[in-house]
Amino acid sequence: MQFSRSRVSLAVALLVVLAGCTGTLAEFSSEPAVVPESALSGGYVHGNTTDVTVPLGFALGPVSRDVRLTGWVSGYSKTTDDDIALLAVVSTPDAEFEGQSLSPVVHLSDPELVSWTLDRLAETSVQGGIAPDVTGLRVLDTETRTVLGTPTEVVTYTGTAEVEGESVAVVLHLAVVSHEGDVIVALAAHDPDLDEREALLALMERIEHEGKE
Template sequence: MKRAQFLVPAVALLVVLSGCVSADALTLESNPASIPDSALADASYEPGESRSVVVDRRVAVAGAGANVTLVGWLSSYARSDGGASVVLLSTPNPDVAGVSANPLAGETNDELVERLLGLSNEVTGDSVGDLRRVGETERTVLDERATVVTYEGNVSAENVSVDGSTAQSNESIAVQFHVATVSHGDDVIVALAMHPADLDEQETVLSLFERIEHRD
């Protein structure tokens, strides 16, 4: 099978953080997380979309409800040949009366990946199955030791673009996901990478995770 072009399911990240903004909500904004141009050039990656994402959360405080609007930042990067990609998501993590208002805070890597891929399946029609944890490693991300978990699964090739065309519906391709979540300052940073399982790209994407920048 020819090498497929991949885009980490950023749509799913947007769905996770979708919502209406309430006029009386407390609004908090994170600082963007990014990968410097020098690191991208070393790894033969290019910057993609960068945009804000907004979610309105209702948090129970002392028996009453409080509206909190979170403004986060989503940035994507892709290998120059389209064979792999990385997405960074920064979101504020306010503490409202002892309760986190961030929908990503407190989720394990397993829960986060399954949630994102499940939503991606619903929104984009992609079919990601047989997801399983295949390893983990420790890396330094934003001056903190972070656990990067690696997962492997199968993606239905009928939804994968190959050289501008669509593969046959009876084909599938094994893919790997790498995910790390770290707290930095008042924000939560999620780093998510995706590439074909037969592509030796793990060290490259993990080196990019280690080069993440974020102002606390």
């Protein structure tokens, strides 16, 4: 089933009210999503898999509460003399209230989701040289790949990224899938001159994830 992103509804605000007046509203965590070492080839290496905490705030009138989400970022990269190709795989808990997801990614537009994912990557020690502010996204292509056993739309974009203080063109491939209680975001990036599309999408198809369900 294709994962569909929608806006958090009034049910979230009601949950805030029901939570009372003290402390963090709730804490949720996901399980890591990774590409197995056996799937890495063609110069791609695993940087690390790191947990990241994403605090979220909700408010209704004078009531303000926090939801604290712990996710995981796995980074993979291939470096040549002048360029780099990378893949970030981010898992976030798909906690729900009244059928509405509290995952931070479900109510983001694609440009926001690209920046959000690169922000998470920047919190790790994976060195990609691509800053979170990618602008001017334009859809190049879409295709369906099987990710975690689910037919998943992969959208390919061109955009402009800041690399070591210079604006450069970049190609990005974005896929989002819901799996066993978590939402998995896969974002690949490479220089337009690098023919890495097939290699990166093949890595997406090899992602493994064991959720709590």
